[in-house]
Amino acid sequence: MIYLHYFAGLKEAAGKAEEELAWESGTASDVLQWVKTSYPQFDFSAVQIAVNEEYVLESEPVHPGDHVAFIPPVSGG
Amino acid sequence: MIYLHYFAGLKEAAGKAEEELAWESGTASDVLQWVKTSYPQFDFSAVQIAVNEEYVLESEPVHPGDHVAFIPPVSGG
Amino acid sequence: MGAELKPFHVTEEPLDGAPYMDYVTHPGAGAVTLFAGTVREWTNGKRTMYLKYEAYVPMAEKKLAQIGDGIMEKWPGSRVAIVHRIGELAISDIAVIIAVSSPHRRAAYEANEYAIEQIKKVVPIWKKEIWEDGEEWIGDQAYKPEGGKG
Amino acid sequence: MGAELKPFHVTEEPLDGAPYMDYVTHPGAGAVTLFAGTVREWTNGKRTMYLKYEAYVPMAEKKLAQIGDGIMEKWPGSRVAIVHRIGELAISDIAVIIAVSSPHRRAAYEANEYAIEQIKKVVPIWKKEIWEDGEEWIGDQAYKPEGGKG
Numbered sequence: 001m002i003y004l005h006y007f008a009g010l011k012e013a014a015g016k017a018e019e020e021l022a023w024e025s026g027t028a029s030d031v032l033q034w035v036k037t038s039y040p041q042f043d044f045s046a047v048q049i050a051v052n053e054e055y056v057l058e059s060e061p062v063h064p065g066d067h068v069a070f071i072p073p074v075s076g077g
Numbered sequence: 078m079i080y081l082h083y084f085a086g087l088k089e090a091a092g093k094a095e096e097e098l099a100w101e102s103g104t105a106s107d108v109l110q111w112v113k114t115s116y117p118q119f120d121f122s123a124v125q126i127a128v129n130e131e132y133v134l135e136s137e138p139v140h141p142g143d144h145v146a147f148i149p150p151v152s153g154g
Numbered sequence: 155m156g157a158e159l160k161p162f163h164v165t166e167e168p169l170d171g172a173p174y175m176d177y178v179t180h181p182g183a184g185a186v187t188l189f190a191g192t193v194r195e196w197t198n199g200k201r202t203m204y205l206k207y208e209a210y211v212p213m214a215e216k217k218l219a220q221i222g223d224g225i226m227e228k229w230p231g232s233r234v235a236i237v238h239r240i241g242e243l244a245i246s247d248i249a250v251i252i253a254v255s256s257p258h259r260r261a262a263y264e265a266n267e268y269a270i271e272q273i274k275k276v277v278p279i280w281k282k283e284i285w286e287d288g289e290e291w292i293g294d295q296a297y298k299p300e301g302g303k304g
Numbered sequence: 305m306g307a308e309l310k311p312f313h314v315t316e317e318p319l320d321g322a323p324y325m326d327y328v329t330h331p332g333a334g335a336v337t338l339f340a341g342t343v344r345e346w347t348n349g350k351r352t353m354y355l356k357y358e359a360y361v362p363m364a365e366k367k368l369a370q371i372g373d374g375i376m377e378k379w380p381g382s383r384v385a386i387v388h389r390i391g392e393l394a395i396s397d398i399a400v401i402i403a404v405s406s407p408h409r410r411a412a413y414e415a416n417e418y419a420i421e422q423i424k425k426v427v428p429i430w431k432k433e434i435w436e437d438g439e440e441w442i443g444d445q446a447y448k449p450e451g452g453k454g
Contacts, residue, residue, distance in 0.1 A: 008208055008280035009291045050278070053213035069210055069278070073293030076207070076214075076238055076279030077191050077250050077270055085358055085430035086441045127428070130363035146360055146428070150443030153357070153364075153388055153429025154341050154400050154420055172322050175340065181395050184344035187337065187416075190325065194334035194407060245331050257344060263417050266337075270409060 002062060004035065005069035013042040029058035031068050046073050079139060081112065082146035090119040106135035108145050123150050161235040162218035164211045164279070169239050174253035178233040183255035185262035189270055191250040193243050203284045207240040207249060210278040214238065217277045221269055225254065228268070229261040236269060238279055249281075311385040312368035314361045314429070319389050324403035328383040333405035335412035339420055341400040343393050353434045357390040357399060360428040364388065367427045371419055375404065378418070379411040386419060388429055399431075 002023040006014045021034065028049045036044050048055055050069040051062060062068060079100040083091045098111065105126045113121050126133055127146040139145060159177050171188050179186055193205050222234040235253045243249055252269045256262040273279075281292045309327050321338050329336055343355050372384040385403045393399055402419045406412040423429075431442045 005210060007210055007278065008282070008293075011208075050210075050213060053210075053216055055276075069213065071210070071278050072280065072291070074274070074276070074278055075281040075291070075293035076209070076277050077274045082360060084360055084428065085432070085443075088358075127360075127363060130360075130366055132426075146363065148360070148428050149430065149441070151424070151426070151428055152431040152441070152443035153359070153427050154424045170322075171325060171338065172320075175321055175338075179340075179342055179396055181345040183342050183396070186340040186342055188321065188325075188340075189409070189412075190329075190336040190338075191409070192329055192333050192336055192405075195331040197334075246329055246333070255342075259339070259341070259417075259420060262339075263413060267409075267413050 001064055002031065003067045004031070005067060007070070008072050010039070010042050010047070010070055010072055013039045023062065023064050026062055027058065028056050028060045028062055028068065031062055032058060032070070035070060044070075047071060078141055079108065080144045081108070082144060084147070085149050087116065087119050087124070087147055087149055090116045100139065100141050103139055104135065105133050105137045105139055105145065108139055109135060109147070112147060121147075124148060159235070160215075160237075162215050162222055163237040164209050164214045164218075164240060165237060166239065166241040169237055169248040169251050171248075171251050171253070174235045174237065174251050177235050178253045178255035180233060180255065182231055182257055183233070184257050185259035186253065186255045187259075187262040187266040189250070189252040189266050190248045191270070193245050193247050193249060195245045197283070200285055202245065203286060204245070205243045205249070206282040206284065207238070207243065208280045208282070209238065209240045211240075214277050214279050218273070221272045221277075224272070225265045225269060229256055229265045232256045232261060232265050234265070234269065236273070238273070238277070240279070309385070310365075310387075312365050312372055313387040314359050314364045314368075314390055315387060316389065316391040319387055319398040319401050321398075321401050321403070324385045324387065324401050327385050328403045328405035330383060330405065332381055332407055333383070334407050335409035336403065336405045337409075337412040337416040339400070339402040339416050340398045341420070343395050343397050343399060345395045347433070350435055352395065353436060354395070355393045355399070356432040356434065357388070357393065358430045358432070359388065359390045361390075364427050364429055368423070371422045371427075374422070375415045375419060379406055379415045382406045382411060382415055384415070384419065386423070388423070388427070390429070 125148040
């Protein structure tokens with residue numbers, strides 16, 4: 001199991017802030033692919049991925065228990 | 078009569094913050110010369126002159142009733 | 155707030171600069187800069203009714219602390235505190251406060267501006283603008299909620 | 305202070321940034337910068353006991369207002385307030401506060417730094433540093449009071 005976190009426009013597109021996904025092994029890219037397929041109405045082209053609260057490359061391995069967050073372009077400040 | 082104003086090191090050299098000087102006509106340069114002669118222990122090389130609260134050139138005329146201030150290098154902030 | 159002040163904080167509470175200025179002031183400081191980002195009513199001819207900020211709170215606080223660490227390394231002798239508000243903000247409300255102290259003034263200005271630039275790049279916080287006739291998440295996000303114009 | 309706040313002020317009272325931030329904040333502002341110049345304990349290896357500031361008050365307030373006018377002209381949409389304290393100041397006391405608001409943040413930083421640079425050039429205010437073993441008016445003044453070292 002891994003924990004997915006959605007924010008801003010993606011949270012609205014998904015209709016939820018968090019969900020769990022059954023998971024044995026794979027990369028951040030694999031998780032992204034699953035989310036893209038689940039929420040095709042959202043444009044992921046500028047989304048960054050964070051695993052356990054740090055930005056990662058898509059090649060980063062994701063392990064059961066990890067928190068994977070999809071970070072649309074930030075606009076704080 | 079004109080009103081002379083001294084500050085910081087010049088005030089300490091003069092032993093006073095203000096004094097009056099009998100005056101009919103002349104320039105800021107003439108007033109400066111009088112003050113230099115009166116307080117020779119102070120180095121006036123970097124002093125600016127203000128007449129009625131505005132910086133002036135030494136050629137500025139000074140009239141009876143004017144306030145003439147001698148402004149050592151400022152160090153506010 | 156005094157003893158309880160968190161120097162890198164994301165909160166729903168209204169912000170006040172004073173405790174952050176006090177927090178960074180110390181005998182080695184000759185300059186303190188405070189930046190407050192406030193909600194502006196008009197942007198490009200469009201009237202904002204209010205803003206809504208959302209954050210990935212634990213990661214945002216971690217990133218704010220990393221920005222603070224970076225500043226203390228780049229500008230030795232500096233102290234930093236950053237707080238960002240989330241939730242609904244009205245016109246003139248403060249969204250973010252950055253307090254920096256430094257021995258000399260140039261560093262205090264530079265480090266403060268560096269902080270806001272980094273916040274806008276890496277801290278997971280999002281702003282939605284709500285106008286009279288629609289709303290939009292800012293930052294080129296492609297999903298348009300219903301009623302939005304963008 | 306509210307209604308009574310003088311935006312360009314020289315005073316013997318301790319300074320507090322909050323009323324100046326409030327004064328410059330308005331619906332057109334997106335950024336507020338506050339600068340506080342504080343009394344630093346150590347300068348070039350010398351320990352300051354306290355500072356004494358003196359001003360030509362009416363001219364200083366006039367010059368501060370002129371700096372404010374210059375900012376509002378150079379950075380349209382800005383609001384400015386500047387207050388300088390005089391008299392004896394202890395370590396960490398605030399000597400000067402500059403508050404600037406602007407529609408956008410770059411102008412708020414730039415205008416604030418412009419203000420402190422102008423203050424240090426043209427506003428008739430003088431600082432005397434008092435150390436354990438002497439004292440000196442700062443600013444290359446040639447007269448050395450007795451007991452001074454410089």
